[in-house]
Amino acid sequence: MNVEMILKTEKPIALESRSLIHLILVSNKVNEQYASALKEYDISQQQFNVLRILRGQKGKAANLQTLNERMISKQSNTTRLVDKLLNKGLVNRMVCPSNRRKIEITITEEGKALLLKLDKIVSRTEDELLSGFSNEDLRQLNNLLDKF
Amino acid sequence: MNVEMILKTEKPIALESRSLIHLILVSNKVNEQYASALKEYDISQQQFNVLRILRGQKGKAANLQTLNERMISKQSNTTRLVDKLLNKGLVNRMVCPSNRRKIEITITEEGKALLLKLDKIVSRTEDELLSGFSNEDLRQLNNLLDKF
DNA sequence: CTACAACAATTGTATATACAAATGTAAGAT
DNA sequence: ATCTTACATTTGTATATACAATTGTTGTAG
Numbered sequence: 001m002n003v004e005m006i007l008k009t010e011k012p013i014a015l016e017s018r019s020l021i022h023l024i025l026v027s028n029k030v031n032e033q034y035a036s037a038l039k040e041y042d043i044s045q046q047q048f049n050v051l052r053i054l055r056g057q058k059g060k061a062a063n064l065q066t067l068n069e070r071m072i073s074k075q076s077n078t079t080r081l082v083d084k085l086l087n088k089g090l091v092n093r094m095v096c097p098s099n100r101r102k103i104e105i106t107i108t109e110e111g112k113a114l115l116l117k118l119d120k121i122v123s124r125t126e127d128e129l130l131s132g133f134s135n136e137d138l139r140q141l142n143n144l145l146d147k148f
Numbered sequence: 149m150n151v152e153m154i155l156k157t158e159k160p161i162a163l164e165s166r167s168l169i170h171l172i173l174v175s176n177k178v179n180e181q182y183a184s185a186l187k188e189y190d191i192s193q194q195q196f197n198v199l200r201i202l203r204g205q206k207g208k209a210a211n212l213q214t215l216n217e218r219m220i221s222k223q224s225n226t227t228r229l230v231d232k233l234l235n236k237g238l239v240n241r242m243v244c245p246s247n248r249r250k251i252e253i254t255i256t257e258e259g260k261a262l263l264l265k266l267d268k269i270v271s272r273t274e275d276e277l278l279s280g281f282s283n284e285d286l287r288q289l290n291n292l293l294d295k296f
Numbered sequence: 297c298t299a300c301a302a303c304a305a306t307t308g309t310a311t312a313t314a315c316a317a318a319t320g321t322a323a324g325a326t
Numbered sequence: 327a328t329c330t331t332a333c334a335t336t337t338g339t340a341t342a343t344a345c346a347a348t349t350g351t352t353g354t355a356g
Contacts, residue, residue, distance in 0.1 A: 014271075014274075015286050015290075016286065018290065019281075019293075022290055022293045023174065023178060023289070024179065025220060026175075027174075027175030027176075028175075030168055030296075035344095044311090046312090063334080065334065065335085077313065077314090079335060081312095099333095099334085100321060100322085100334095101322070101335070123165075126168055127164070129168065130164050130167070130168070132295040133167075138167045141167050141170075142166065142167055144281075144289045145170045145171060183314095194342090212305060213305085225342075225343065227305060227307085228306090247303095248304095249303060249351045249352065250305080251304080
């Protein structure tokens with residue numbers, strides 16, 4: 001990926017700035033690829049993310065707060081995001097009987113079925129994005145990212 | 149940075165998925181740090197980015213297309229973004245005399261003065277973000293990011 | 297010169313996000 | 327029981343972004 005095009009705009013770019021901008025550029029690219037892969041099914045990345053979290057619950061419900069904590073992108077509109085999924089019939093929602101402040105969300109069969117399709121195209125996208133990487137590269141990358 | 153919290157949601161996460169999600173999480177964190185550092189001056193990251201591009205032009209004007217190409221985040225609202233900077237008096241804008249389709253943007257003295265202040269706080273933010281990194285780490289990171 | 301395609305920027309619209317304020321519920325203190 | 331505080335979600339609002347359609351300009355083929 002060509003980061004030089006951007007970085008040439010300021011001549012003596014410190015190694016630090018370069019790394020961070022580079023990181024953001026790559027992340028944007030990755031996000032775009034995910035988004036474009038999911039677009040066919042009218043699912044945003046965040047929605048996909050929530051569906052995967054729910055599937056990971058194996059039947060147990062997740063309340064909005066839990067979703068919020070585990071979502072890739074930070075706190076904001078979990079309510080509205082779940083509304084969208086609800087309208088599509090991909091999740092169920094019920095007030096928690098033991099604590100009526102909480103709202104419990106579960107994935108529907110329809111949601112699971114959709115996820116199965118999405119898994120395939122997402123993993124194809126990931127393969128493409130990482131075609132230049134060996135397993136050793138990936139381990140190294142993870143180690144470096146852990147330092148943040 | 150704790151990626152496990154998110155990743156525990158799906159049990160057998162492939163190394164590839166893990167790396168990409170990890171990357172996005174880190175990038176989000178970096179973006180948040182930049183945003184919060186710039187917030188004090190009511191400048192968004194994209195606005196900061198454009199100002200830096202303009203400064204890098206050393207007096208030469210940049211048209212909207214050029215800005216667009218060099219902006220960190222992809223094509224969208226360069227017109228509106230520049231409008232904001234214009235309202236703040238940080239840039240000038242004039243129709244290109246040789247090709248009236250183009251709009252030429254330059255940074256004002258006020259814009260340059262602001263950038264000088266921003267440079268300081270941004271570089272402090274970068275230092276914090278990368279405090280765990282040696283120069284060798286940064287080089288490695290850049291090499292890996294280049295593989296995308 | 298006119299018609300047409302390509303170009304550069306702008307506008308419209310729908311959706312997404314950040315952030316603060318408001319609503320409704322639960323728990324604890326007096 | 328009442329008051330206060332904390333909790334969980336929802337709503338409002340301003341801003342940001344994606345994407346398509348539109349406007350105005352230039353270049354070119356006939």
